Amino acid sequence: MVNEKKRVLSGTQPTGRLHIGHLVGALRNYVSLQEENNCFYSVVDWHALTSMYSDPGKLQAYVTEVAAGFIAAGVDPEKSVIFVQSDVKEHAELHLLLSMMTPLAWLERVPTYKEKKAQITDKDLSNYGFLGYPVLQTADIIIYKANLVPVGEDQLYHLELAREIVRRFHHITGTSIFPEPEAKLTVARRVPGLDGRKMSKSYGNAIYLEDTEEEITKKLLTMVTDTRRVRRTDPGDPDDCPVFDLHKIFSTPTEQADCATGCRTAGIGCFDCKKVLIPHVLEEVLPVGDRVKRLKEDGDYLNDVLDAGAIKAREVAASTMDEVRSAMNLKRH
Ligand code: TRP
Numbered sequence: 514m515v516n517e518k519k520r521v522l523s524g525t526q527p528t529g530r531l532h533i534g535h536l537v538g539a540l541r542n543y544v545s546l547q548e549e550n551n552c553f554y555s556v557v558d559w560h561a562l563t564s565m566y567s568d569p570g571k572l573q574a575y576v577t578e579v580a581a582g583f584i585a586a587g588v589d590p591e592k593s594v595i596f597v598q599s600d601v602k603e604h605a606e607l608h609l610l611l612s613m614m615t616p617l618a619w620l621e622r623v624p625t626y627k628e629k630k631a632q633i634t635d636k637d638l639s640n641y642g643f644l645g646y647p648v649l650q651t652a653d654i655i656i657y658k659a660n661l662v663p664v665g666e667d668q669l670y671h672l673e674l675a676r677e678i679v680r681r682f683h684h685i686t687g688t689s690i691f692p693e694p695e696a697k698l699t700v701a702r703r704v705p706g707l708d709g710r711k712m713s714k715s716y717g718n719a720i721y722l723e724d725t726e727e728e729i730t731k732k733l734l735t736m737v738t739d740t741r742r743v744r745r746t747d748p749g750d751p752d753d754c755p756v757f758d759l760h761k762i763f764s765t766p767t768e769q770a771d772c773a774t775g776c777r778t779a780g781i782g783c784f785d786c787k788k789v790l791i792p793h794v795l796e797e798v799l800p801v802g803d804r805v806k807r808l809k810e811d812g813d814y815l816n817d818v819l820d821a822g823a824i825k826a827r828e829v830a831a832s833t834m835d836e837v838r839s840a841m842n843l844k845r846h
């Protein structure tokens with residue numbers, strides 16, 4: 514049997530500097546998927562505007578940051594299509610058409626919508642675009658007929674919704690234009706920040722790709738651990754420790770086993786445990802940070818990559834939209 518290449522699409526919002534949550538939660542997967550599949554990786558600037566609309570001054574700097582991050586992490590512009598969402602206007606057209614048939618109730622019950630509205634109090638998120646965020650995300654994915662979507666755990670509901678919208682579209686139009694996209698979770702489903710909550714710029718608990726060796730070391734040395742280990746002699750539980758979650762992402766299996774035993778028996782202290790982790794984080798993150806810095810300095814190269822990516826993405830998106838317009842009887846001839 515011929516092993517047909519699958520289509521992959523993912524998007525990253527340009528809302529700030531990239532941190533190790535992006536690197537191990539998504540970018541590692543972007544890179545591993547590109548060898549065997551047909552991959553499209555997008556800097557989703559319209560999505561960023563759903564929350565940054567009133568203050569878009571830094572948007573272009575963040576677009577550059579994210580595009581540089583993709584390439585620095587190992588996404589190869591010769592193998593994958595790297596593009597900016599707003600360069601492909603077809604996403605907006607498909608979003609509009611999908612919005613006609615997406616029930617409001619489906620959007621109002623999206624957990625990320627409810628959570629963000631509750632958590633983010635310094636911005637007004639009672640706007641129409643923010644509610645429609647997952648519909649735009651669905652358009653991003655299905656316009657490339659993507660089968661796989663590398664994302665973190667927090668995006669599972671959006672993917673479920675995308676499949677529901679696809680089924681509804683097919684039911685209403687009597688077509689079967691789109692595959693039902695599936696999430697491809699990374700090994701690091703959830704990357705903890707320095708305070709144990711999910712790593713996020715808005716929590717101020719992130720290790721950034723461009724942090725220096727000293728900054729990364731200091732952040733990890735002060736990172737919270739299992740609260741049971743008040744004194745050095747108190748045993749802990751690695752399953753309740755965010756530092757150990759990072760061990761699982763960065764350290765070798767033997768080191769993980771040794772640290773876990775040492776923790777449970779109070780054989781080692783948290784400082785010793787962190788000393789094992791830190792070199793691994795530095796080894797992976799510092800070279801990526803260096804490349805991000807250098808890529809950002811070479812704006813022409815990045816622009817060329819994004820311009821070429823837009824052309825390739827547009828070609829696929831335009832052809833899908835042709836089918837969609839027919840399905841919705843939008844063609845006069
Ligand atoms: N919602 C995603 C996030 O916050 C970003 C995103 C937008 C996306 N469009 C996408 C992810 C399409 C995967 C596929 O991480």
Ligand code: SF4
Nearest residue numbers: 739749754776783786
């Ligand atoms: Fe966490 Fe390691 Fe300390 Fe145990 S020893 S609580 S795993 S940092």
